[in-house]
Amino acid sequence: MLMNRAETALINSAPRRWLQRLYEVPTLLRFGGRLLPGSRAVEIGCGSGYGSQLVLQRFGAAQVDAIDLDPAMIERARVRLAPYGDRVHLATGSATDLREVLNANDGSYDAVFDFGIIHHIPDWRAAVAEAARVLTPGGRFYFEEVTAHALHRPTYRRLFDHPADDRFAAEDFLDELGQQGLIIIGSVTRIQGDYLLGVAAKPLAAGGGR
Numbered sequence: 001m002l003m004n005r006a007e008t009a010l011i012n013s014a015p016r017r018w019l020q021r022l023y024e025v026p027t028l029l030r031f032g033g034r035l036l037p038g039s040r041a042v043e044i045g046c047g048s049g050y051g052s053q054l055v056l057q058r059f060g061a062a063q064v065d066a067i068d069l070d071p072a073m074i075e076r077a078r079v080r081l082a083p084y085g086d087r088v089h090l091a092t093g094s095a096t097d098l099r100e101v102l103n104a105n106d107g108s109y110d111a112v113f114d115f116g117i118i119h120h121i122p123d124w125r126a127a128v129a130e131a132a133r134v135l136t137p138g139g140r141f142y143f144e145e146v147t148a149h150a151l152h153r154p155t156y157r158r159l160f161d162h163p164a165d166d167r168f169a170a171e172d173f174l175d176e177l178g179q180q181g182l183i184i185i186g187s188v189t190r191i192q193g194d195y196l197l198g199v200a201a202k203p204l205a206a207g208g209g210r
């Protein structure tokens with residue numbers, strides 16, 4: 001589901017960027033660390049491309065494929081990410097079908113980044129399954145998500161548009177990661193039951209972690 005005007009303004013505001021840069025990225029780096037040299041990453045729901053810039057600069061990805069359902073966001077991202085040249089590939093389409101959007105085979109990426117997008121997807125489990133599918137063994141899923149608890153708050157209900165059905169609580173999201181064979185590294189940061197940040201790894205072999 002696309003963002004409405006109010007959410008587009010909030011997501012692209014300076015305070016949101018500060019939060020992402022000064023809190024979310026350090027938290028995710030603490031859990032999952034930087035990527036190995038030469039790593040390929042995909043950012044699902046890249047919006048205007050600020051997250052992909054952080055994936056390149058702060059997480060050290062060599063290449064980023066960034067996708068979004070909204071062509072207008074992809075155009076914004078194209079402008080922002082132009083200085084990175086062929087280190088960035090942009091595409092319009094859904095995080096629920098990365099084979100269709102990016103021709104992504106199983107095990108194509110060393111890291112998947114989700115900066116607050118999976119709660120926008122009605123079939124959110126399909127997006128988690130795709131993230132797990134495209135990760136290499138040992139690859140990492142970096143996530144920052146918004147739970148049903150937040151989406152039920154009056155401010156969210158009045159100002160923003162989100163799928164009404166099958167919203168996830170933090171435990172539902174973490175359970176789904178496990179269902180898809182991903183293992184949380186360290187701990188998960190939960191903020192008032194509304195937000196969660198963490199990193200999950202795809203095991204190198206059955207039953208093992210990286």
Ligand SMILES: C[S@@+](CC[C@H](N)C(=O)[O-])C[C@H]1O[C@@H](n2cnc3c(N)ncnc32)[C@H](O)[C@@H]1O
Binds near residue numbers: 051068070096
């Ligand atoms: C809350 S915004 C987050 C944008 C960006 N990650 C950021 O942090 O600035 C959610 C984004 O997800 C995109 N989106 C919604 N459904 C999607 C889907 N099924 N596949 C890919 N992107 C989707 C929206 O167009 C929007 O850009």
